[in-house]
Amino acid sequence: MRDQLRMRLGQVWPELEIIGEAKNGDEAITLVDELKPDFTFLDIRMPGKTGMEAAAAIGGRSHVVFVTAYDAYAVEAFERGAVDYVLKPPEQERLKITAERLKERLARPAGDVNASVTAMLSQLAEKIATPKPKFLQWIQASIGQDLRMIPVEEILFFRSDEKYTCVQTEKFEALIRKPVRDLAEELDPSLFWQIHRATLVNVNAIEGVTRDIRGRHLVMIKGRPDKLEVSRSFLHLFKQM
Template structure:
């Protein structure tokens, strides 16, 4: 029976991954859990699991640093909530990975690869030079200073200009010429398109749900469907319903 440990500083994420793994690979035995990189390294040394599921960013040493210390003792599977750069890096480095939140279909692909690897004689993870270099580059990118996001929006209200704190904005919605800036109390206009705002606003605060719409995560009351099957975001305290494009539906699977 194959064995594994799960390392993630979020208890709920460990529980969710354990549940998903049981669904797609009931034979896999989870023999331990770790809350940080140090604990993961210690558990691998003690338990010698076939597989180690490592969150990338944890307190203390990161998942990438833990992977270097674990080396060939266990097959490494990175668990990541990070951007396409990370996914592409893992693909190039032939490293197994699971995206957060773990989805059954994507997890099944990873499990199939892992089963194939474990079926080979003397199956053992080797963190090769090329993969180590890739991990180092990714670590540098993640450790780089965060960009300075917009804190204020200068918008027109009639003949007046107003400085609006971004946290007060419920959503942005563009048409061909202008972008509407909607707050709880008023509506204003700017000329900057949503595609530019998406690059300048904190992505953890504003989600792009449509090519013409950005919404403040804290303003979302829920998501519903209309009779045409479209997904619509409901805004707290407002009657507005903002359409969600198919390409952005994945944002709401974690809610």
């Protein structure tokens, strides 16, 4: 994720100098003390101290930008302007907005927003600590006039178009109205990987990854001719394969 963020920042803000990288919250605090950066990008969940704990320790010494997957409530908290945020995986268009906000914020001391940051961190910590509902075990999907209950383990992939999401199993295809974005939050991320803004794939159904003549990465599905495109934002999922 650090590699991807560094690359994307270099594309949208070439003048930005990245002066240090940390593997965890404790290292981040130490580096801020030593290097005194204008901005610090913190993942919310890190080994040792979390991003929120690190941000509280950093205080007004650096403007904080959170890198987070928790868009369900992060957006509400962060849009108040105390700090900025970037959703995982970092998209180039969103980082352009972040870069412009940070350039404007250079004119203000980081300490000016301390009270707002403290209140936001407290609220966000409370929401993250709230027990999350269990992952979906079944999908209700339509096949013609019939409604089927499909165990999620039997689903090979989900793929959305403008109105519907296709639910593909080994034996049949069904349709639901729930978008992939919502499904990604409700399904076990260790079982279903999002490989495109419109596609979720069952990890156990992946046969491999290939490239076409246009250089696109495509996921091959076991026992099927389907090849699902992987967007650049999700290529990091297959680095270990």
